[in-house]
Amino acid sequence: MVNRIFLIAVAAGLPLSIAGSILQWPSLIMFGIYCLTIVALAGYMGRATESLAIVAGPRIGGLLNATFGNAVELIISIFALQAGLTGVVLASLTGSVIGNLLLVGGLSFLVGGLKHKRQEFSVYDARHNSGLLIFSVIVAFVIPEVFAMDMDEAKTISFSVGISVILIVLYLFALFFRLVTHRGVYKHKTDEAGEHEEPEWGAKKAIVVLLLATAAVAYVSENLVHTFETVGEQLGWSELFIGVIIVAVVGNAAEHASAIVMAFKNKMNIAVEIAVGSTLQIAMFVAPLLVLLSLLFEQSMPLVFTMPELISMVTAVFLTIILTNDGDTNWFEGATLLAAYLIMGIGFYLL
Amino acid sequence: MVNRIFLIAVAAGLPLSIAGSILQWPSLIMFGIYCLTIVALAGYMGRATESLAIVAGPRIGGLLNATFGNAVELIISIFALQAGLTGVVLASLTGSVIGNLLLVGGLSFLVGGLKHKRQEFSVYDARHNSGLLIFSVIVAFVIPEVFAMDMDEAKTISFSVGISVILIVLYLFALFFRLVTHRGVYKHKTDEAGEHEEPEWGAKKAIVVLLLATAAVAYVSENLVHTFETVGEQLGWSELFIGVIIVAVVGNAAEHASAIVMAFKNKMNIAVEIAVGSTLQIAMFVAPLLVLLSLLFEQSMPLVFTMPELISMVTAVFLTIILTNDGDTNWFEGATLLAAYLIMGIGFYLL
């Protein structure tokens, strides 16, 4: 039933997106078409990822999700860097961090919690992720903010490059730790639960669907970005609001869809892995990679956010850690995360 | 024995308070009389609440305590808003937050810990409360502070109103969560301990005493506030110090008394519920309600504290969370909380 709606949305939305962008239909209309198409494509990505996750186990499945969600953002950001829009890139990185933690996490906990009274996930993964959230956002993002106040521009860029290299190296260490040296060392009580399930699609079909849907999402997303300026003017939205809220909501639609589906099916390990794992990939891999790539363009991007951006990420991290650290979620924890997102959203709207 | 002293204090203090305020006795003398009378009345409130708590169970008992303690503060603050003293209201809100967490919490843990080597309380409630403390103080109080630096006054008020509505809605959700959807889902090992006890008074008598004592505390408190200016001049206390420290200490005398009595009787669930629950009611209900009510008066109150106020609340929250999150207390944790309160008290005195 839901699958049929998604099929129709993609079958109609994708041609309309291509036609509209060639024929230059009005931006507001195209904005709606693009958004719906992406959400429908995200549905396919969610199903493909779920099939792969059943075959590959919850952790690799979660990694796949985060990767395919953030590939879109990486591509959009590179185009923005080329255009010299470092402020927009930093804003969309901020939006991805708070969007993944508060919006994706919040919706997963809320929707999952409305069906299941208590949901559990690996407390070891939660603690591992908490450490990395503190490291990346509290240490690696806050330190340059404060130190840069007493530095000139050249030193700020040098410092940003140094931190970026350290972030990427530690991110690779983290993968090595989880997939090689400590694979299975920290056992989960909740892992066995879903293993008897049959995947909807085989591994090959799932991979093909995943790749095609990702390519289509990337194509539509890029067109979507070009409607932002006109839409912003017509609806009275500031650039910061579009960067932090709109880009993140639409750009992370894939994560939203799959995380919520996983939470609804009580597979909280995957749902949390998508929300928090995706945040960590943004903070420890996409953000520093963009800092390094920006050296190739005219305007280098320092790892220095605006104060509202930084404080939003810092407070989102503290809230996420305190709510997830016990490996237990319910609808109210979801509502709390969403309330925090709403406060930040209103704040960025009013700025 | 103690009860007889309280009886004498009330029987003498209440007529003296009324006579003194009508005959306009010297402020310093009245200050002393008011304070003693409130503490004695708080003793009655503590005993009445304890009786009700035994009848109604620890959670409702704790809620009752927090409610009756904060009703006094709400009434005083409304009078202050009417007089345009938004700075004093924000200072007394700050004082209630740090006073409840550090002074009430600290005295409970210290006094309880001097009698009992280790005291335990529900780790689930501690985590639930920790999440709400982070949400209200770290997210909902810090965010407007930083964002308001780039906003004009009108937008700051709009933002404050938006956050206030979100805080109140989430507070109602929290009550719904604890009393309806997840009542008894998170079981406490320590809950059964005190249930065999007999209440001192029946439910009806306890309610009558509670209501009368609350009314008397409100009457005396209001008179007390009017002595602050003269007392401040005579003793060299700044308005900020009076707002943050004196109002909070006297205004929360009810919580002090009952929380310490509960801790002494090893009912830590109630003691913590009073200290932390009262803080949450201040931060998530009283503070936003006052922001909304201030729209009715000439001068609107934004949810923007001074930096010393904000940092005091933020650090008090982090200290409380780290000390309570394991559901285990002792005298040294009480001493640590009191030491933090002392540092802040000296700071506000010197400002």
Place this chain on the structure above:
Amino acid sequence: MVNRIFLIAVAAGLPLSIAGSILQWPSLIMFGIYCLTIVALAGYMGRATESLAIVAGPRIGGLLNATFGNAVELIISIFALQAGLTGVVLASLTGSVIGNLLLVGGLSFLVGGLKHKRQEFSVYDARHNSGLLIFSVIVAFVIPEVFAMDMDEAKTISFSVGISVILIVLYLFALFFRLVTHRGVYKHKTDEAGEHEEPEWGAKKAIVVLLLATAAVAYVSENLVHTFETVGEQLGWSELFIGVIIVAVVGNAAEHASAIVMAFKNKMNIAVEIAVGSTLQIAMFVAPLLVLLSLLFEQSMPLVFTMPELISMVTAVFLTIILTNDGDTNWFEGATLLAAYLIMGIGFYLL
């Protein structure tokens, strides 16, 4: 084998240090000789402490380590205060805090983790220490920073003195709590593991070695400090970088050596006690004592750090707490701590 190298290093380094400082050899050469000598002496201190620790139990052993490591720093700082270098003292206190938490802690977890897959230590000690870290760094260091912005110099000194007295009193309470009122109340699963081991030296010999090595370390350290200015000029290091990084690395060599040896031998209780316990002794005893002692000299030292110093300590505390609070470590947690230290090191180098 290693012991023989240490013996040779001390037998050669100590006479060379004395000769070089009398004959005024070039600073860069002496810098290297002093450093190696201190590291070798630290090896002796580590072995002596380990012998004592086996005799006296893990907790007293850890306290001994922290004490003998910080005696050196206290002596150096007093000389610096006498010379009016309050900025350098605050920088070296900062360096000791982040050096102990991130460098000593990080190396212990990394080296221990490369040999042992998972290492455990007392979760009760971890929580107790977390509370004190929050109290000392987040409350007692952050509060004066913010409050001092609105205070004149005299009030800032008064506030610093008040906080210092509170810190020292609470530190003594903490010792009383752990050694008297709650000795053995919080049992450790992991404590019994190492008790069957034989000490290398008897208690008497260990104490003699410990005292002699400490005296020699103090002598060499003091000479080392006098080479910093010239070395800084020749190598292009700022005073802040020397104070925060170099003084801390060399000054804490004793802790480095013994903590890593303990971690390698899987005695994580002692390793963590050295890293975190030493930090607490710096923050709660050495720092406030220096503030009080500074009243005897011409220039009083307020407890007000620079913003980069403060933020480094605050973020180091949050990272340490989140990584140690579960009483479980591995190589990746060590790498994370070291990565944070590296970021701060680069930052202070560029400032």
